[in-house]
Amino acid sequence: MLMSPPPDDARLGDHVGKPRRGYWCECWTQDLTTQQQPALLASFDAYSAPQADRWVAVALRTISPALDPDASDEAWMWLYEGRVYTRRALLRSEPSTVTITQASTRVTWTIRPVLFLPLVHRQGAKLPACTDDFKPHTPHATD
Template structure:
């Protein structure tokens, strides 16, 4: 029996704090195969957006980058899920990292898609 590859599923969500009806919105996801890849994905995103953040959110971002990132990595190595959050004005930005087992696609050979792929019909609007 083949052991399934372990890794981390990473997501980036935003939430408008002024709207009680609005649900969080998923903006990005990433499959990381190491704790280093997972926390680096968040670090690159934070470094990229910090120039556009307000002072408080920027401080939160740099606090995680310089003080809390190492603890995040240790938690991931213990297979614990992690969350990194910054709040910019009325928007909460949250990155989640969860340990996962990656399941291989069955019947996948090179570029050939599984036979069941052709069973699905395009979605139409009425």
Template sequence: MNVLPRGYWCECWTQNLDRDQRPALHASFDAYSAAQADRWIAVALRTISPALDTAASEQAWQWLYEGRIETRRALVRAESCSVAVDQAGTRITWTVRPVIFLPLVHRQNVELPACAYEFKPRASD
């Protein structure tokens, strides 16, 4: 029996709080353990913290010192988590969701489904 690998899908979003703009995705990462997922956030926060204003830096370090363990526990329980920092009218949010990674089909020596042959490349201009 083939067991599908479980993991975590991690994303980093920003949103301008002063203007009513939609969030923008800046990064995504596939983690294969709770430790790897929360480490991704921790590295990002440690990296940007020197450039943050005082309040945002305090938000970052509060999560690093106090909130990180609860995030890890939630991830181990297969719960989604998010961490946010507000900097100069912009909210930076890291999200982590538990996922099941589906393997891709190897294309050599395998018959593709019929629909694969219905694809017609667009003519070049």
């Protein structure tokens, strides 16, 4: 039997208009041979602890064949043993960090418990008059 997908509001269930618990996940890289700060490589919003640690697990499994033996060992150690500690920390609403070092590059995944705030639907709403005056910034040659 084929069924139509529920309307967007129905998929959200009781979360419409209410803050929703979840996890903010980030992946940072840092070149250890320079004085540069870590760079944000990717971010992900997860709505459950399993979804959050799965994001890290998929990334580690994906890159592990390209890692040197030490970094690969770090990755698989977390996948086999560390992941359970990460999950427990997340379920206690504690942040968690996973780090591996490949040659001179450090890769760090962070997972933090957060409250996602709902966005207001703008369709049909009258925006303030000042929005008509807004002009997007155009970069100059000196920017």
